[in-house]
Amino acid sequence: xxxxxxxxxxxxxxxxxxxxxxxxxxxxxxxxxxxxxxxxxxxxxxxxxxxxxxxxxxxxxxxxxxxxxxxxxxxxxxxxxxxxxxxxxxxxxxxxxxxxxxxxxxxxxxxxxxxxxxxxxxxxxxxxxxxxxxxxxxxxxxxxxxxxxx
Amino acid sequence: xxxxxxxxxxxxxxxxxxxxxxxxxxxxxxxxxxxxxxxxxxxxxxxxxxxxxxxxxxxxxxxxxxxxxxxxxxxxxxxxxxxxxxxxxxxxxxxxxxxxxxxxxxxxxxxxxxxxxxxxxxxxxxxxxxxxxxxxxxxxxxxxxxxxxx
DNA sequence: ATTTGTGCAAAACGTTTGCAAGGCG
DNA sequence: CGCCTTGCAAACGTTTTGCACAAAT
Numbered sequence: 001x002x003x004x005x006x007x008x009x010x011x012x013x014x015x016x017x018x019x020x021x022x023x024x025x026x027x028x029x030x031x032x033x034x035x036x037x038x039x040x041x042x043x044x045x046x047x048x049x050x051x052x053x054x055x056x057x058x059x060x061x062x063x064x065x066x067x068x069x070x071x072x073x074x075x076x077x078x079x080x081x082x083x084x085x086x087x088x089x090x091x092x093x094x095x096x097x098x099x100x101x102x103x104x105x106x107x108x109x110x111x112x113x114x115x116x117x118x119x120x121x122x123x124x125x126x127x128x129x130x131x132x133x134x135x136x137x138x139x140x141x142x143x144x145x146x147x148x149x150x
Numbered sequence: 151x152x153x154x155x156x157x158x159x160x161x162x163x164x165x166x167x168x169x170x171x172x173x174x175x176x177x178x179x180x181x182x183x184x185x186x187x188x189x190x191x192x193x194x195x196x197x198x199x200x201x202x203x204x205x206x207x208x209x210x211x212x213x214x215x216x217x218x219x220x221x222x223x224x225x226x227x228x229x230x231x232x233x234x235x236x237x238x239x240x241x242x243x244x245x246x247x248x249x250x251x252x253x254x255x256x257x258x259x260x261x262x263x264x265x266x267x268x269x270x271x272x273x274x275x276x277x278x279x280x281x282x283x284x285x286x287x288x289x290x291x292x293x294x295x296x297x298x299x300x
Numbered sequence: 301a302t303t304t305g306t307g308c309a310a311a312a313c314g315t316t317t318g319c320a321a322g323g324c325g
Numbered sequence: 326c327g328c329c330t331t332g333c334a335a336a337c338g339t340t341t342t343g344c345a346c347a348a349a350t
Binding site: 130 | 223224225226228242255259260263264268272276279280281283284
């Protein structure tokens, strides 16, 4: 945790960027979260206590993403989800369309396949996002009793 | 092509929905396209000649997606991409962040892995989306000469 | 005749931006 | 001190919506 903050400070300095109060607060929060979150969620968590503006949230998430501290995912809700990748290996997501719960699963096998395909197409891979949509165990049970969802 | 239209008519009737002029025009266009497209692109292709409104485009795409005639992808540009899946097997996408070109590649191996993981987690798979972001061959070359893009 | 679909314009949504003021190095 | 960053509010682009009218079965 502290380690992440040190790395962040170094990365910022390396690029001539500043280690401001807002960036500290935002990074602190992100590094302490385990779930996926949206910019708006982060904003509502920080605005009152820590006086961080919406624009700063968005701008800081961009910075953190470009430096590789967070990963960005598009689960097709018209909004972006972020996650801290500190100490995580890349993984795939099961997204339950019933309750929006996100289950992660490892992806080393898939990663190898992607890299093989990329080489074949001379494509330079930057990042990838594997999203599987469906129903988690609980929601699948509910659907049986009272259907009517997408 | 004709075959798709017949299937669409049947599916609509099955659900008590109507086979309107607008839906015919939109479906015709979609079934004849091979590339991925956005709602706005489709709108500008059809509005003048065929007098289809923007709202109808969006609503019809929803209907076609819910019936499985088109697949929806969110590549994270704040807009959705659609593709007709007539006669296609599911596949993955390489998305070039330089020129937004989309390269498809087959995914049978990946599909098997996903199904295996889903079984393990008791997750009911509905659809999945594998998106690899990076640079296509041409854009990678350009970047070497004149960098400055994300 | 009934029910679903359409067009329009306005609203909603998440995100980005311009600019003046503030703060870090 | 200079440059980077912030906050605000307005702008943005895409998508959704309410409602009155139109059209399909």
